[in-house]
Amino acid sequence: MNYNxxxxxxSIVSLNKFVxxxxxxxxxxxxxxxxxxxxxxxxxxxxxxxxxxxxxxxxPVNFRDILGVNKGIDVKGMGLFASAYLKLYKSTNDIEFLKxxxxxxxxxxxxxxxxxxxxxxxxxxxxxxxxxxxKLTPKIPDIISTVTCASVFVEDYKMRDTEKSLEIAKSxxxxxxxxxxxxxxxxxxxxxxxxxxxxTIVYNACTHAVMLLSNINEHIKIKDNKNLEISxxxxxxxxxxxxxxxxxxxxxxxxxxxMQIDFHQGFILDGLYDFIKYTKPNDDKYMKALIKGAEFxxxxxxxxxxxCKYRWPRIYPIDIHNQAQGIITFSKLSDxxxxxxxxxxxxxxxxxxxxxxxxxxFYYQKHKFYMxxxxxxxxxxxxxxxxxASLLENERK
Numbered sequence: 001m002n003y004n005x006x007x008x009x010x011s012i013v014s015l016n017k018f019v020x021x022x023x024x025x026x027x028x029x030x031x032x033x034x035x036x037x038x039x040x041x042x043x044x045x046x047x048x049x050x051x052x053x054x055x056x057x058x059x060p061v062n063f064r065d066i067l068g069v070n071k072g073i074d075v076k077g078m079g080l081f082a083s084a085y086l087k088l089y090k091s092t093n094d095i096e097f098l099k100x101x102x103x104x105x106x107x108x109x110x111x112x113x114x115x116x117x118x119x120x121x122x123x124x125x126x127x128x129x130x131x132x133x134x135k136l137t138p139k140i141p142d143i144i145s146t147v148t149c150a151s152v153f154v155e156d157y158k159m160r161d162t163e164k165s166l167e168i169a170k171s172x173x174x175x176x177x178x179x180x181x182x183x184x185x186x187x188x189x190x191x192x193x194x195x196x197x198x199x200t201i202v203y204n205a206c207t208h209a210v211m212l213l214s215n216i217n218e219h220i221k222i223k224d225n226k227n228l229e230i231s232x233x234x235x236x237x238x239x240x241x242x243x244x245x246x247x248x249x250x251x252x253x254x255x256x257x258x259m260q261i262d263f264h265q266g267f268i269l270d271g272l273y274d275f276i277k278y279t280k281p282n283d284d285k286y287m288k289a290l291i292k293g294a295e296f297x298x299x300x301x302x303x304x305x306x307x308c309k310y311r312w313p314r315i316y317p318i319d320i321h322n323q324a325q326g327i328i329t330f331s332k333l334s335d336x337x338x339x340x341x342x343x344x345x346x347x348x349x350x351x352x353x354x355x356x357x358x359x360x361x362f363y364y365q366k367h368k369f370y371m372x373x374x375x376x377x378x379x380x381x382x383x384x385x386x387x388x389a390s391l392l393e394n395e396r397k
Contacts, residue, residue: 018360027378037275077378119175207271246296306350324383
């Protein structure tokens with residue numbers, strides 16, 4: 001073990017202490033409506049709801065106490081913590097991490113929306129959320145949260161051979177296929193929520209679903225050819241949307257693309273990597289797309305010192321979610337190129353040095369002339385816990 005290993009380990013210990021002291025409860029960048037006052041004043045105005053959410057998200061001063069915004073435990077965040085704890089247990093054999101993972105897994109079981117839908121599924125919001133096109137509530141499952149939570153049960157199955165965990169994950173796969181899959185006009189994709197209009201495709205959400213389906217199929221005795229066929233169709237469509245420089249945009253609506261390049265590039269690469277790993281396709285176009293996308297991610301979206309650009313090509317603010325995703329993706333991709341693990345560690349060390357508070361938590365954003373130090377539990381702490389655990393796991397293979 002070298003000096004840098006101690007930095008990562010010490011960072012994890014400090015972060016976990018902060019998280020447990022707060023009992024996994026905290027604020028979220030988008031929780032502005034989680035208040036009787038803000039809900040009341042914005043009750044009849046979508047644009048007022050959007051303003052309140054964005055004001056709280058962008059302000060470096062935390063007005064949530066004044067506005068009566070309540071803290072909460074984020075379901076997707078608990079999925080991320082559970083995954084991190086399982087990885088840490090695997091890397092360290094520390095039984096405390098296994099206990100914490102089990103606590104998070106039980107939390108996820110209790111928060112499943114299976115009673116309302118055909119299969120285990122989860123909403124990532126403990127609060128109401130409003131955007132220009134969508135309104136989300138804790139009762140509406142979304143594909144990213146469902147994949148995040150279901151994937152932990154796959155990990156739990158692989159580690160402890162628990163059939164119940166695999167059954168939960170398989171149930172989630174059924175929900176995704178039966179409720180979210182769309183095959184229309186030559187386009188195969190997954191809707192973001194059951195209520196989403198079937199004219200909007202979020203690329204990273206689609207590859208997230210493929211990641212889960214591919215992973216599950218690797219660990220069941222009787223292969224589900226339907227899931228494999230759907231996974232291939234969806235991945236083929238997503239690959240077709242890759243740009244010549246290796247990047248993917250964020251989404252398309254009625255074939256009009258939204259140009260946004262950020263940590264979601266890492267999401268897509270993670271899904272593509274797992275699709276290749278678990279389905280072992282004969283066509284090398286998937287690996288070519290993965291390598292091209294990874295090189296764009298590393299060379300264009302990151303600076304040499306380990307900082308990730310906010311949204312390519314814009315540099316600031318340096319966002320903790322961007323940093324965490326870089327560590328996760330390059331740790332995973334080290335299987336195809338060891339230099340990616342070196343870069344993952346560089347990102348981690350820069351982030352620990354520049355964005356971790358003495359109390360253990362990670363800051364939200366580093367702007368050019370100031371720092372937003374609000375300790376968001378899911379956006380910052382959960383993602384960084386998973387990122388550092390992923391780095392440690394891959395270093396100790």
